[in-house]
Amino acid sequence: MTKISSGMSATLAPRVRFAPSPTGFLHVGSARTFIFNWLYARHNGGTMILRLDDTDVERNTEESVESIFEGLRWLNLGWDEEYKQSERIELHRKMAWTILEKGLAYRDFTPAHAGDAEKSGGQGTWLCSPGARELSREESDRRARAGEPFALRFRVPRGTGQVVRFSDAVYGEQAKEADDIEDFALLRSDGMPTYHLASCADDVDLRISHIIRGQDHLTNTFKHVLILEAAGYAPPQFAHLPLLVAPDGTKLSKRRHGPVVSVTTYRDAGFLPGAFINFLCLLGWSPKNDRENMSLRELQDAFSLEGINRSNAVVNFKEPAATAEEMFDPKAVWLNAEQIRGLRVEDLSTRLLPIVRAAGYDVSVEKMLQITPLIRERIKLLRDVLTAADFFFVKELPPYDPAELIPQKGDAGMALKVLIKAREVLGANVEFEHDALDHALRAAAQELGLKAGQMFQPIRVAVCGRKNAPPLFEMLAVLGKETSLERIEKAISQLA
RNA sequence: GGCGCUAUCGUCUAACGGUUAGGACAUCGCCCUCUCAAGGCGGUAAUACGGGUUCGAUUCCCGUUAGCGCUACCA
Numbered sequence: 001m002t003k004i005s006s007g008m009s010a011t012l013a014p015r016v017r018f019a020p021s022p023t024g025f026l027h028v029g030s031a032r033t034f035i036f037n038w039l040y041a042r043h044n045g046g047t048m049i050l051r052l053d054d055t056d057v058e059r060n061t062e063e064s065v066e067s068i069f070e071g072l073r074w075l076n077l078g079w080d081e082e083y084k085q086s087e088r089i090e091l092h093r094k095m096a097w098t099i100l101e102k103g104l105a106y107r108d109f110t111p112a113h114a115g116d117a118e119k120s121g122g123q124g125t126w127l128c129s130p131g132a133r134e135l136s137r138e139e140s141d142r143r144a145r146a147g148e149p150f151a152l153r154f155r156v157p158r159g160t161g162q163v164v165r166f167s168d169a170v171y172g173e174q175a176k177e178a179d180d181i182e183d184f185a186l187l188r189s190d191g192m193p194t195y196h197l198a199s200c201a202d203d204v205d206l207r208i209s210h211i212i213r214g215q216d217h218l219t220n221t222f223k224h225v226l227i228l229e230a231a232g233y234a235p236p237q238f239a240h241l242p243l244l245v246a247p248d249g250t251k252l253s254k255r256r257h258g259p260v261v262s263v264t265t266y267r268d269a270g271f272l273p274g275a276f277i278n279f280l281c282l283l284g285w286s287p288k289n290d291r292e293n294m295s296l297r298e299l300q301d302a303f304s305l306e307g308i309n310r311s312n313a314v315v316n317f318k319e320p321a322a323t324a325e326e327m328f329d330p331k332a333v334w335l336n337a338e339q340i341r342g343l344r345v346e347d348l349s350t351r352l353l354p355i356v357r358a359a360g361y362d363v364s365v366e367k368m369l370q371i372t373p374l375i376r377e378r379i380k381l382l383r384d385v386l387t388a389a390d391f392f393f394v395k396e397l398p399p400y401d402p403a404e405l406i407p408q409k410g411d412a413g414m415a416l417k418v419l420i421k422a423r424e425v426l427g428a429n430v431e432f433e434h435d436a437l438d439h440a441l442r443a444a445a446q447e448l449g450l451k452a453g454q455m456f457q458p459i460r461v462a463v464c465g466r467k468n469a470p471p472l473f474e475m476l477a478v479l480g481k482e483t484s485l486e487r488i489e490k491a492i493s494q495l496a
Numbered sequence: 497g498g499c500g501c502u503a504u505c506g507u508c509u510a511a512c513g514g515u516u517a518g519g520a521c522a523u524c525g526c527c528c529u530c531u532c533a534a535g536g537c538g539g540u541a542a543u544a545c546g547g548g549u550u551c552g553a554u555u556c557c558c559g560u561u562a563g564c565g566c567u568a569c570c571a
Contacts, residue, residue, distance in 0.1 A: 021571045056570055112569045125498050125567050151569045171501070180499050180567095188569035195571045219500050219566045242502080249563060279508095282520090286509055290519045309509080311502050312564060316522095331508065331521045341534075377534045388533095408531095441530090456530040468532040 014046035014209045018079070019199065021053040022064035024254045026071030027261040028315060029214060029244040032280040036241060037212045038077045039281070039303040048079040049206060054086045055198045071263035076273050083206065085198050092193035095201040095231050096152055096186045104230040105186055107140045107150040108132040112189065127158065128183040152187035154226060164222045169239035169305040171215075176222045184223050196220065200227040208236050212305075215240040215312075216251065239305050242284040243312045252315065260317045260327060269324045270355070270382030272343075275336040279329065283313040293338050325380055337380040345372050352385045359386050361393035370478045374470040391464040392478060397487060400465040402494040407454040414450070415458040416495045421448055422459045423488050432481050437473040462491035 018034040020026065041048040050072075054060045072079075085092075099105040110129040133155065144150060162178040186197040193201070203211065218240045228235045244252050252261045259265045266276050278294055286309065287294070287302040294302070321327035340348060349365075349372040356363050363371075375388045391397060405415040421444050430440045445455035456472050463484050469475060476484050 019571090023571075053571065059570070108569085149569095153569090174500085176500070182567070185569050190569080192569085194569070199571085214565095215501070216565055217571090220571090222500090240501090243564070245564075247507090251564075282508060284508090288510065290510070292508090292520055313509090314507060316507060329507080329521090334521055337534095375533095378532070445530095451530090453530050460531065466531095470532080472530060 012209065014041060014044050015049065015207050016041050016046060016210050016212055017049035017051050017203070017206065017208055019051040019053045019085075019202075019213075020068055021056065021059075021195075022061060022068060023056065023059045024064055025067040025262040025264065027252060027254055028263060028266075028280065029252050029261075030068075031071060031075065031263050031276075032244060032283060033213055033241060034072065034075070035077070035277055035280055036285070036303075036308075038079070039300055040210065040212060040305065041080075042300050043303045046209075047081065048077075049081045049083065049208070050079040051083045051202060051206070052085060053195065053199065054084060055089075055092075055193055055195060057086075057192070067262075067264070071267075074263065074267045074273055075277065077277075081206075083202070085202060088198075088202060088205070089193060091205055092198045092201040093187065093191070095204075095227075096193065096197055098232075099154070099186065099227070099230045100152060102230060103137075104155050105152050106133055106135065106155055106183075107144060108153045108183075108185075109135075109143060109148055109150045112151070125180075126182055127156075128153070133183065149189040151185045151189045153183040153185050154223070154230070156181045156183050156226065164225055166221060166225050166235055166238060168218070168221075169210075169237055170242075170308045171218065171240055171310060174218070174221070176219070178226075181222055181226070186227070196223050196227060200224050200231070203236060204228070204231070204233050210237045210239060212239045212241065215243050239308070241308060242310055244283060244315050245312045247314055247316055249314075257317075258319060260319060261315075266328070266332075268383075269328065270384065271328075271332070271336050272339050272351075272382070275339040276332065278339070279332040279335050282331070283315065284309060293335060293342075324383060333380050340379060340382070341377055343376075345369065345376070348372050348376060351382055355382055355385055356389075356393060363393055367392070367478075374474050374478065378470065391466075391469075397465040397490070400461070402491070404461045404465075404467060405458045405491055405495060407450075407457040410450075410454055412495055414454065416492065417448060418450070418455055418458040419462060419488055419492045419495070422455075422462075423485065423492065426476070426481065426488070427485055432477050432484075434473045434477060437476055441473075458491070459488065463487045 016037040018037050020030050038048050040046070052065065054065075096105065108129050110132055132153070157178045158181070160178065163175050164178055164181070165173070165175045167173055184196060185194045187193055221238055221240075225235050246252050246257050250256065254261055263276075267273075274296055277296065278299065281294075281299055282292060285303070285307050288307060291298070291302070316329040316331075318326055325333055343351075346369070349368045352372060353363065353365065353368045356368065371389050371392050375385060379385055379388050405419070406412055407414060407418070422441070425440050425444045430436050441455060441459070442452055445452050448455065457467065460469055460472050460475070461467060463479055464475065
């Protein structure tokens with residue numbers, strides 16, 4: 001009976017929505033749901049709708065709304081229409097009364113039951129409050145008029161052998177016996193709509209064609225189908241996404257897993273939004289052709305509901321982590337490093353500069369532009385710039401162990417000899433540029449009868465304070481003659 | 497407890513019923529090399545278990561086990 005209209009909506013430009021409830025920060029699972037909806041809309045020339053599902057006044061917070069927008073803004077994908085459920089309550093109630101009028105809902109005057117019965121010994125599921133369902137309409141109306149509070153419940157067609165069905169784009173044909181569904185609430189006793197009602201009423205009103213959401217809603221969908229049919233509407237196309245789970249196997253939650261599940265944590269650690277999006281897309285979806293590092297445009301072109309799989313995906317992270325990098329899923333970090341390397345120097349430099357300045361270093365645009373190519377292949381997260389290039393930013397090097405100056409198979413004497421020679425060579429008329437420095441320093445090594453590595457290491461440590469660093473000549477060129485010589489001088493005095 | 501969903505290397509995944517079960521990350525080794533990276537090459541590593549169906553099951557069916565989800569006047 002509903003085949004025709006749902007078939008039609010599938011051929012029209014799709015309308016999809018992301019509907020977070022503002023009860024905490026935007027977490028990675030929600031972000032992925034947003035991204036999949038967005039990708040589906042953009043791939044099919046449809047409309048992306050953002051709807052704040054804020055009917056739970058008790059738990060909603062303004063900070064949460066702000067935090068969700070903050071996360072979405074960083075993703076930088078945008079949306080076409082925006083709604084707030086709390087401003088649409090009348091619409092929801094209207095649908096509730098329609099269902100009541102049809103006799104498909106009833107008033108339940110029993111006080112809210114506090115989910116205690118099922119824990120202790122209670123067999124099976126709670127299905128309805130005894131007596132409430134059988135109350136006559138006259139009696140029900142009378143008590144309501146008298147001002148007695150009630151919740152409005154859906155009258156699930158139990159005992160009729162009816163089976164509720166829908167077809168999921170990801171999980172296939174779904175069926176559940178009405179006997180196994182409890183009389184869920186539509187309206188709370190304070191008159192506020194429940195999630196199920198509000199969601200269905202809004203989806204109808206906003207003409208949502210495809211509901212793409214987490215699999216935790218799969219079993220709720222039977223209730224939604226019931227509501228929609230009772231109100232006289234054809235259900236949209238459903239597509240449920242496999243859940244993102246923590247390394248411990250449980251659904252990601254802010255409560256259990258902390259800030260690592262917050263989108264802003266990734267942002268603050270120095271992920272590129274594109275890499276983060278890319279990573280999330282690969283969780284529960286595959287382009288089926290072994291492509292992994294993809295641009296937003298490529299993701300958009302390749303995206304389809306058919307590519308979504310059915311099993312939960314683990315997001316790896318370590319909560320107490322030694323370094324920021326260890327905290328995140330290695331694949332996410334790799335993708336980020338990969339995309340950083342793919343950035344043009346100017347683009348990367350522009351992203352790096354604010355981070356460097358926020359850390360208190362006064363660095364010019366020009367200087368940053370010189371430094372960037374030296375660290376582009378050495379950083380995985382944008383914030384790594386602070387540890388990878390710190391010696392470029394400071395006037396004086398922080399203290400380091402002079403023993404580091406000693407080269408392989410050498411001793412302090414050799415280090416000293418090298419540095420004195422370096423002071424001489426670099427202090428002379430050599431141009432501070434790669435090739436010239438290369439020639440001069442290699443010649444010096446030969447003169448001293450040393451291997452190139454033995455020559456370079458003391459100089460490297462002297463100018464940057466550590467063994468692992470960008471290539472020496474490039475580094476000296478950026479540091480400049482004055483700073484380089486100052487630091488070599490200091491190293492010499494430390495060895496003497 | 498009831499109902500539902502899921503099950504391929506450590507992780508993310510690929511494989512119209514016929515493949516030496518492929519790729520990526522991670523890991524290990526080698527090469528390149530002024531260190532560190534990056535890059536190149538190679539290695540280790542998987543179809544949860546038991547029954548069917550079939551000439552032939554990772555693939556289809558049933559069962560077991562395990563995990564997850566839902567079971568609120570939360571969403």
